[in-house]
Amino acid sequence: MTSTTTPLTQLSAWKSLTQHFTAIESTHLRTLFEEDQTRGERLTAEGGDLFFDYSKNRVTDETLKLLIQLAEESGLRQRIEAMFSGEKINITEDRAVLHTALRAPRDKTIIVDGENVVSHVHEVLDRMSAFSERVRSGDWKGHSGKRIVNVVNIGIGGSDLGPVMAYEALKHFSQRDMVFRFVSNVDGTDFAEAVQDLDPSETLFIVASKTFTTLETMTNANTARAWLLAAFAGDSSAVAKHFVAVSTNAEKVSAFGIDTANMFGFWDWVGGRYSMDSAIGLSTMLAIGPDNFKAMLDGFHQMDEHYRTAPFEKNIPVLMALLSIWYSNFFGSESIAVLPYEQYLKRFPAYLQQLTMESNGKYITLSGNRVDYTTGTIYFGEPGTNGQHSFYQLIHQGTELIPCDFIAFGKSLNPLGRHHDMLIANVLAQSEALAFGKTEEQVKEEGTPDWLVPHRVFEGNRPSNTIFADELSPSILGQLVALYEHCVFTQGSIWQINSFDQWGVELGKQLAQRIIPELESSETPDLQHDSSTNNLIRRYRATKEK
Numbered sequence: 001m002t003s004t005t006t007p008l009t010q011l012s013a014w015k016s017l018t019q020h021f022t023a024i025e026s027t028h029l030r031t032l033f034e035e036d037q038t039r040g041e042r043l044t045a046e047g048g049d050l051f052f053d054y055s056k057n058r059v060t061d062e063t064l065k066l067l068i069q070l071a072e073e074s075g076l077r078q079r080i081e082a083m084f085s086g087e088k089i090n091i092t093e094d095r096a097v098l099h100t101a102l103r104a105p106r107d108k109t110i111i112v113d114g115e116n117v118v119s120h121v122h123e124v125l126d127r128m129s130a131f132s133e134r135v136r137s138g139d140w141k142g143h144s145g146k147r148i149v150n151v152v153n154i155g156i157g158g159s160d161l162g163p164v165m166a167y168e169a170l171k172h173f174s175q176r177d178m179v180f181r182f183v184s185n186v187d188g189t190d191f192a193e194a195v196q197d198l199d200p201s202e203t204l205f206i207v208a209s210k211t212f213t214t215l216e217t218m219t220n221a222n223t224a225r226a227w228l229l230a231a232f233a234g235d236s237s238a239v240a241k242h243f244v245a246v247s248t249n250a251e252k253v254s255a256f257g258i259d260t261a262n263m264f265g266f267w268d269w270v271g272g273r274y275s276m277d278s279a280i281g282l283s284t285m286l287a288i289g290p291d292n293f294k295a296m297l298d299g300f301h302q303m304d305e306h307y308r309t310a311p312f313e314k315n316i317p318v319l320m321a322l323l324s325i326w327y328s329n330f331f332g333s334e335s336i337a338v339l340p341y342e343q344y345l346k347r348f349p350a351y352l353q354q355l356t357m358e359s360n361g362k363y364i365t366l367s368g369n370r371v372d373y374t375t376g377t378i379y380f381g382e383p384g385t386n387g388q389h390s391f392y393q394l395i396h397q398g399t400e401l402i403p404c405d406f407i408a409f410g411k412s413l414n415p416l417g418r419h420h421d422m423l424i425a426n427v428l429a430q431s432e433a434l435a436f437g438k439t440e441e442q443v444k445e446e447g448t449p450d451w452l453v454p455h456r457v458f459e460g461n462r463p464s465n466t467i468f469a470d471e472l473s474p475s476i477l478g479q480l481v482a483l484y485e486h487c488v489f490t491q492g493s494i495w496q497i498n499s500f501d502q503w504g505v506e507l508g509k510q511l512a513q514r515i516i517p518e519l520e521s522s523e524t525p526d527l528q529h530d531s532s533t534n535n536l537i538r539r540y541r542a543t544k545e546k
């Protein structure tokens with residue numbers, strides 16, 4: 001399917017932004033703040049329970065007006081409506097994109113292919129809740145009658161990163177007499193370390209895979225089954241009590257040997273990286289309980305409603321996306337740092353890497369043409385204050401412009417003396433330092449010797465957003481994740497790419513399937529790769545045989 005949209009760079013807002021950029025490029029944030037004393041209050045927005053301060057960005061009212069015009073001219077409103085209503089906007093896979101249906105209230109109706117998907121969503125949620133209650137209460141017993149205390153999620157990509165991130169983020173709300181582990185890598189070390197201190201008779205494996213064909217997950221699931229059966233003298237009837245599956249593929253689940261009664265389904269209109277609030281979140285629900293999981297879904301839904309209904313100039317995901325496009329496409333900035341000042345969000349940047357880069361790392365437009373502008377910003381990050389002692393040097397004084405998203409909370413879930421005040425002082429100090437820097441005069445006034453002055457100057461003018469909420473609750477986590485999901489969709493819509501396929505991961509998978517037998521065969525293989533790959537294969541085989 002092709003579409004005949006006006007190319008992005010031909011839009012009138014794009015052309016105006018290109019001109020406008022030359023005026024803004026040399027304007028310092030110091031000037032913008034001096035000229036408008038109300039800027040810090042004015043350039044803010046609220047959505048759900050999130051407060052968004054975007055005043056420390058290199059924009060004027062004119063820039064914002066043009067960026068919003070760009071969103072309008074790009075057809076963003078229609079794209080949002082098309083997504084929420086279940087149109088098949090994932091054109092390269094002919095699928096609807098309905099992660100928003102996963103958190104729709106029970107009484108909503110969204111029809112896809114003649115079916116109300118919301119009722120299916122709630123059927124699965126009810127089954128997940130009943131199962132979670134049984135496991136958490138000890139009613140669900142292992143094969144030898146022991147209570148399940150260990151839960152190991154086996155999955156990769158979207159079937160791992162969301163569950164791990166959510167478990168870590170909501171650990172404060174988790175059932176502490178249970179152990180949760182996550183195995184993703186085909187590197188055997190991942191499995192070996194995850195189970196080394198676990199008793200198989202007390203362990204439940206969740207095999208989480210949308211397709212149920214993924215090499216890593218199937219390899220780990222087979223290893224897990226062998227590990228379990230070794231403890232039960234090969235009695236395969238033990239599998240029923242120790243394995244459940246989360247998948248869209250019932251056929252493959254049952255071929256693996258898991259009873260589909262122990263399967264929790266989802267649908268092809270849920271992308272892997274948009275699935276942590278589907279049955280893929282079973283480990284999250286087991287950890288925090290159905291009520292907290294529901295609170296998380298309500299949080300997602302609040303942000304969905306904000307995205308769908310707030311005017312663009314007050315719409316946090318839209319503003320965030322437009323600002324990122326401003327830096328990426330006009331300032332030539334390549335990355336964004338996400339810096340949560342909340343230890344529980346330590347896996348949030350890793351989660352966002354897949355969400356953002358697997359979604360928008362595309363150079364072909366929806367019309368099938370190569371883009372002539374940059375797409376797919378690189379997202380990275382670490383929790384503060386740790387990152388400050390690592391890569392912030394480059395953000396402050398490097399030659400790259402790296403816009404930052406700071407995330408901070410009014411209250412700590414673990415209030416300890418002065419810790420939280422210090423943490424928050426640091427996040428505020430960082431965004432202040434980045435924006436305003438320290439001038440040559442200021443450095444000299446401190447008595448710095450002349451030769452050292454240039455090293456100690458901070459030119460500033462480095463943009464950031466601050467996302468602020470009361471405290472990290474299940475609902476706030478849902479709101480934060482939905483915020484980034486919708487930011488990614490807005491970016492992709494403006495860039496005119498399909499944020500919901502991932503063909504770019506296929507080639508490596510195919511080539512690995514070809515190489516596996518070449519590494520394993522007892523015969524010397526007839527290698528037909530390039531000379532580098534052939535040589536490395538020979539070296540590996542020689543090492544293996546040593």
Ligand SMILES: O=P(O)(O)OC[C@H]1O[C@](O)(CO)[C@@H](O)[C@@H]1O
Nearest residue numbers: 157158159209210211214272505
């Ligand atoms: O859930 P599955 O089907 O095992 O896929 C895992 C991951 O692999 C990918 O397809 C990429 O290889 C991701 O999009 C997905 O989240």
